[in-house]
Amino acid sequence: MYLQHLHLRNFRNYHDQIVQFQAPKTIIVGDNAQGKSNLLEAIELLATLKSHRVSRDRDLIRHGIPDAQVAATVAHRYGTNDLDITLRDRGRRTIRRNHEALRRQLDALGSLNAVQFSCVDLELVRGAPDCRRRWLDSLVVQLEPVYAHILQQYTHVLRQRNALLRQSKRESASVPPAAIALWDAQLATTGSRVTRRRARVLQRLAPLAQHWHQQISGQPETLTLHYAPNVPWQEDEPQQVQAAFLTHIHQQQRAEQQRGTTVVGPHRDDIDLLINDSPARLYASQGQQRTLVLALKLAELHLIESVVGEPPLLLLDDVLAELDLQRQNHLLTAIQDRFQTVITTTHLATFEAGWLAASQQLRVAAGAIAPLL
């Protein structure tokens, strides 16, 4: 897929900005806080309906304006799609595809696929488990859009169940068995959907990550992605996984009552990243960690391509300069011209020459984008 055209109105610090993408690689140069990341955020919003930076729509709207719009034209193998999102200071957003409002916003997912790579991802190896969960979840959503709904439901059940546990802790009374059983069942139903899908996607991602890791490191190291669910289960079968949840909940009953919160479920999952069976978190050097994250990103790109049937976009937010020339080269070879890439950076000096050749170069300053001269 190819993002041809992007139109931002009152989005973040942009007033009314059109960007035409004219080459497989677009490099956007600018100082900090001029709007580089905001542009990638707009693409992220179209691809995932979310921003990893903020959760409220009003934070995406230019200050003092009631609404903002992000519109895009995306060329697919089978034709062109227009997609636009109107964000409102007050009220729900509207999403239209080919100028027709979508009744279910989640139906917009899949119109544009993108893999992001930013400094946040460099934390994937050493960071807390929640960065790895967030990373995996956003990949699953791209592959299986209904997962966005599944995850929403799970989060909702979790909040309700926590409210119940918190309330009984506050009142120093145990939760009535009938009331908690109801939410146990919902946690098992929705939680098992989350964990099964996470496991399935990781299983498909693992061999790709291993392949790319070997390519980039140039060494016979083996990268293993090991899913570490909070509720372990064996057979990928709904009833069995749900039963595993209920057993686990039963075992943790006292702990949950004491702490007044849910300690069982996929909100406590982790993904172990192992190199030659040792946790990368403990043993990998900074260079090795970058190699690992790069391998994960390349694996994501190729997995999305094989599932969706078209190469997704790659968004490199201020991260390319963080990679040494050798890793930049590996990335370049791996994506070629097949994956449309949008790159932001503060300076071009540290870029490998291959990145600059035949790329479209733009400059952003104070929310205005113009060709780099």
Next chain:
Amino acid sequence: MAAAIVNARHQVGLCQTCFHLSAEPVCSICSDRTRDPHTLCVVADSRDVIALEKTREYRGRYHVLGGVISPMDGIGPDQLSIQPLIRRASKADITEIILAISPSVEGETTTLYISQLVKPFVKVTQIAFGLPMGGDLEYADEVTLARALEGRRELL
């Protein structure tokens, strides 16, 4: 507690039988003798009764819960008119209970709770929602609702 809330509701204009909005102690639906007294349609809110009535497809009676179970909002089963529903359902003349509660997380949890309670003595069906995810009955068009009523399935 439950009784206190139910009593309070009476004062603000709810039917004593089904808890639908009503100026009279018994609403016009409950007092309509032409309507099938053996079927109860359970909804969360009076607005859902109004939406279903517009379809003119349903000729039974209603039971309005006054909300859905939501611990975050401090609403448990006792804050809803579930006990009165059990009392109505346990009477021999009710043959079917149709649960028509929005398929939100809270709605589904409420459906689950009620069906567990009334299944022992009455046939329970669930309206077949072809509604937008997390959608409300209110916003469903009449054709969708009528079709949903027709396609209801028994809860096992």
